[in-house]
Amino acid sequence: MTTDGYIHLALKGKAGKPLVFTFHGTGANENQLLPIVEGVLPGAPVVSPRGDVSENGAARFFRRTAEGVYDMDDLARRTEAMAAFVRAHRDAGRKTVGIGYSNGANILASVVFADPSLFDAAVLMHPLIPFQPKVQGRLDGKRILITAGRYDPICPPHLTARLEAHLRAVGADVIVDWHDGGHEIRPQEIEAAKRALAEFDVSTGGTA
16 A cells, blocks of 8 residues: 555645545545544645545445444455555654544554554544454553543444543543434534644744
């Protein structure tokens, strides 16, 4: 996989900021999470791929056969491709952060499971992991924020709790932020992400 493996947006940022990869939700595109990055890590460089799977015209990162029912073989292939894309774009001199929402959170989580070395921190907004993850190694020292709605019709709370428990069991530093809504992103999630990622922001004000 090369740096052009996906249609993507690449934005330069300030020195001292981590490199942020964003992964959009179903039906959105590479621009969806840019306002969130600006609210959480303003001025950070961004690489934002567009999902290359079409579901009735809606862009996604992997196939599914029904709501919450994943094509696991396709997920494995797409995870390998995305991990290679991330490797091609990583900057050895910067921390690397992933931010994903919904389907984007799911592919981000799958990449983290497959190669824990790729991200120093991940923000999983409303992930749905209906399978038992198999992490290839440990996640010691990795900061992972999960945000979720208590009444999310797509991501049942018990699956969020199961994901949290699994990540903790393999050493991740997990924070979970709940709101009393559904599948929508609320302002408190942006604030939670800002707090969770504050230690990664050591901007010196220059550009890179």
